[in-house]
Amino acid sequence: MSGIFGKKQIMLAILVVALGVAVYLNYYFSAQNPLTQDANTSTSKSGNLGDAKFVGNPSTVTTKPNKNNTSDYFVQARLNRESARQEAVDIIRDLMNDAKATQKTQEQALEKAAAIAAAVEQESKIESLVKAKGFSDCIAYIEGDKCDIVVKSSDLKEAQALQITEIVTAQSNIVAQNVKIVPVK
Numbered sequence: 593m594s595g596i597f598g599k600k601q602i603m604l605a606i607l608v609v610a611l612g613v614a615v616y617l618n619y620y621f622s623a624q625n626p627l628t629q630d631a632n633t634s635t636s637k638s639g640n641l642g643d644a645k646f647v648g649n650p651s652t653v654t655t656k657p658n659k660n661n662t663s664d665y666f667v668q669a670r671l672n673r674e675s676a677r678q679e680a681v682d683i684i685r686d687l688m689n690d691a692k693a694t695q696k697t698q699e700q701a702l703e704k705a706a707a708i709a710a711a712v713e714q715e716s717k718i719e720s721l722v723k724a725k726g727f728s729d730c731i732a733y734i735e736g737d738k739c740d741i742v743v744k745s746s747d748l749k750e751a752q753a754l755q756i757t758e759i760v761t762a763q764s765n766i767v768a769q770n771v772k773i774v775p776v777k
Contacts, residue, residue, distance in 0.1 A: 604688060604702055611709040615681060618712045619674050665776060666729045669742065673733065680708060711735075714764045721759045725752070732760075738770045748775040 687693055687701040715732040722730045722743060729744040739760050745752070753773050760771045 604698070607702060607705055607709070608685065608688065611681060611705050614709045614712045615674070615677060618716050621716065666731055666742075666744065669731050673731070677708065677712070681705070684708070717763045718760055721763065722756055725755055725759070727752075734764060734766070737766055738772070739764065739766045740772045740774065742774045742776055744777075745775040746777045748773070 684701045684705050688698055688705070711734040715734055718732040718739075718741070719730055722741065727743045727745060731742050733740040741756055741760065743756065756773050757768050757771045760766055761768055
């Protein structure tokens with residue numbers, strides 16, 4: 593019986609559980625609940641969550657600017673990020689549980705799962721620290737050795753950009769040259 597549960601299988605199970613917890617906590621703390629909107633507006637105007645929406649659709653075009661557009665942008669960006677990440681986690685989980693997969697494939701999947709978990713944790717820390725510096729909202733995307741930060745700011749000053757870059761380099765192994773900051777009004 594001890595041959596069935598080796599050190600590698602136990603470590604794999606622990607990492608999969610840790611990855612799941614990290615994804616859940618990131619979703620829980622960073623995403624706002626889209627179901628708290630008025631039920632009539634979310635179902636009658638926009639259809640189901642995730643449905644395609646035509647850009648030139650006259651019913652969705654507004655003539656006056658909406659101050660909530662940037663908030664909607666950040667909510668939608670978080671949902672898109674979590675959806676894409678969940679798909680990646682599902683693929684990795686399938687690879688790890690595939691009986692036909694080689695040991696090397698399972699090890700690569702395990703490394704990718706660990707990288708995703710680390711990115712989730714780093715993105716969450718970076719977002720929290722950037723918001724603590726006075727920005728009303730931001731979202732971080734870490735992919736390998738690059739980081740893109742989208743911040744809600746009408747006028748991003750050089751000193752603020754340096755603060756954000758310093759936060760990213762302190763919270764991750766990403767060098768300053770690979771940090772891209774995009775302000776959104």
